[in-house]
Amino acid sequence: MRFFLVSALLLGSALAHAAPTDGNDDEMARVLEERGVIARLGSQIKQARNDVSEKASDLVVSAMGFLGVPYRYGGSSVETGFDCSGLVRAVFEQSVGKILPRRADQQAAATEVIDRSELKPGDLVFFDTMRRAFSHVGIYVGEGKFIHAPRSGGAVRVEDMRQAYWQTRFNGARRVPLAGESTSASR
Known part of the structure; x- marks a missing residue:
């Protein structure tokens, strides 16, 4: 429960651009609750905490x-x-202070190939949305979901990779080696 509250506060600080507060933790918790953020993200935050390192957990909360x-x-x-x-x-x-290349295909080339069954929160998921490999990228958040910036007219959101649209366009999964974590050889 303590991690969840800390995660909610971290998430709240990242939302500060959208919701001005006076720095009061109770006020931030109220804003997050009003926006439904805690209800929508609680399971993903808990899953990230249970499955991966603290760095990857922080990465998902930041996203x-x-x-x-x-x-x-x-x-x-x-x-x-x-x-x-x-x-x-x-x-x-x-x-996490890691600078990745700018384009999705470059990000795929610069990261470690993993099998879809190995996905953990913080890993990258790639899709063919423009009739070319690795034309779209998102961050896996757990429970089959990923966060991404979808398209013109849309906004950053969480979607389910198991939906038919994303299943048919899934292109691969990658892991970004973080400082202090061991990695296996790329496949």
């Missing part, structure tokens, strides 16, 4: 902080909006 940020092709910040690879790059840089 959730960008929910609702508008999509913008080429965008790489809260102020300008995000495209899929810009979101992934920003989350990794801000949460």
